[in-house]
Amino acid sequence: MTILSSTFNLLGVILLTHAAYSAYEHSLLSSSTSAANNAKPSTKASPSSTSLPPDIVVEALLSTAILLIGIVIGAPKLRPIEWAAWAGEAEQDTRRPRGKKRFEGDGGAEGTSMAWLEDRKGFWDVRGKKKAFADWVRENGSK
Amino acid sequence: MFDEHELAIHPLVPESVQHNVRVISNIRSLSASLIGAVAGTLGLESYPGFAFYLLGTVITSLLIYIFLAEGNVKRYFFRPTADLWMGDMFGSFMSFVLTWTLFYGMVRT
Numbered sequence: 001m002t003i004l005s006s007t008f009n010l011l012g013v014i015l016l017t018h019a020a021y022s023a024y025e026h027s028l029l030s031s032s033t034s035a036a037n038n039a040k041p042s043t044k045a046s047p048s049s050t051s052l053p054p055d056i057v058v059e060a061l062l063s064t065a066i067l068l069i070g071i072v073i074g075a076p077k078l079r080p081i082e083w084a085a086w087a088g089e090a091e092q093d094t095r096r097p098r099g100k101k102r103f104e105g106d107g108g109a110e111g112t113s114m115a116w117l118e119d120r121k122g123f124w125d126v127r128g129k130k131k132a133f134a135d136w137v138r139e140n141g142s143k
Numbered sequence: 144m145f146d147e148h149e150l151a152i153h154p155l156v157p158e159s160v161q162h163n164v165r166v167i168s169n170i171r172s173l174s175a176s177l178i179g180a181v182a183g184t185l186g187l188e189s190y191p192g193f194a195f196y197l198l199g200t201v202i203t204s205l206l207i208y209i210f211l212a213e214g215n216v217k218r219y220f221f222r223p224t225a226d227l228w229m230g231d232m233f234g235s236f237m238s239f240v241l242t243w244t245l246f247y248g249m250v251r252t
Contacts, residue, residue, distance in 0.1 A: 016177075020184045023250045027186075057185060064181045064199070071173050072206040075166050078219040079159035085218060086156045 008070030015063035022056045155221065163219055164226065167207065168234065174203045175235035176242045183246025196239050200232050 080086045178199035182192050204227060208216065216223040 016180065016184070020180070020246065020250060023184050023186070027251050052186060060181050060184050064177065065202075067177050068174055068199075068203055068206055069210075071170055071177070072203070072210050075170050075211060076162075078163045078166060078211050079156070080218050081155050081159045081163065081221060082218070083154040083156055086159055 002074065005070045005074030008066050008073065012063045012067030012070055015059055015066065019056050019060040019063060022059070023052055026052060026056065160221060166211070167226065170203065170207060171200070172235040172238055174199065175239040179239040179242030180246045182239075183243045183248075184250055186247065186251060187243075192243060196236070204228055 080089060175196070178196055181199075182195045185195075187195055207227065208214065212219050212227065216227060220226040
């Protein structure tokens, strides 16, 4: 995803730069030619009203589309907002290897997942405690 | 009332909501300045420029809908109309105007 999006972004930036520079050159050219034309009485158009050639327009629009797609693809994944869906994904995420986690980076899946349930204390061993207490009583009584 | 019960049964994760809002607003501000640059390069003035911004934000929303939300808006946004379609539409308007005027001034000498 990141390689694809950076390719898109690079291509879009190059196209946009080229389009902007071409538009700049075009405005420079048309202003200089119209200044030359101004010597003659028959001038057609002022430099601001000359329109861009269609290939620059198409290039600029294409670069916009490519850059928009690149930006959206390169953005971090959205997270499900419902607790049930989120917890399921976070739980799956803890089992993925380190490089492939979906929620890696800001925050991560820790904290919200149910991992704390894994190392909680078990049930109290009543029989064991009773036996230990009986041993202790017997030890003290024998002294 | 129904909303409260609904929230009690299906609770939301505030961190996820924040994360989604942040991602969306990042995309929006980036794309707004990009659209402004293109509008300035094309030499749009007044109403066509604003129409171009509207068109660009709608396209951005559609791209988010297709690529990020994968068509399942309810899963990622609490209020899809407010958060995805309309929400930040005019929040990043100023960065659009900034790059629009900048590129317009640079290209038209």
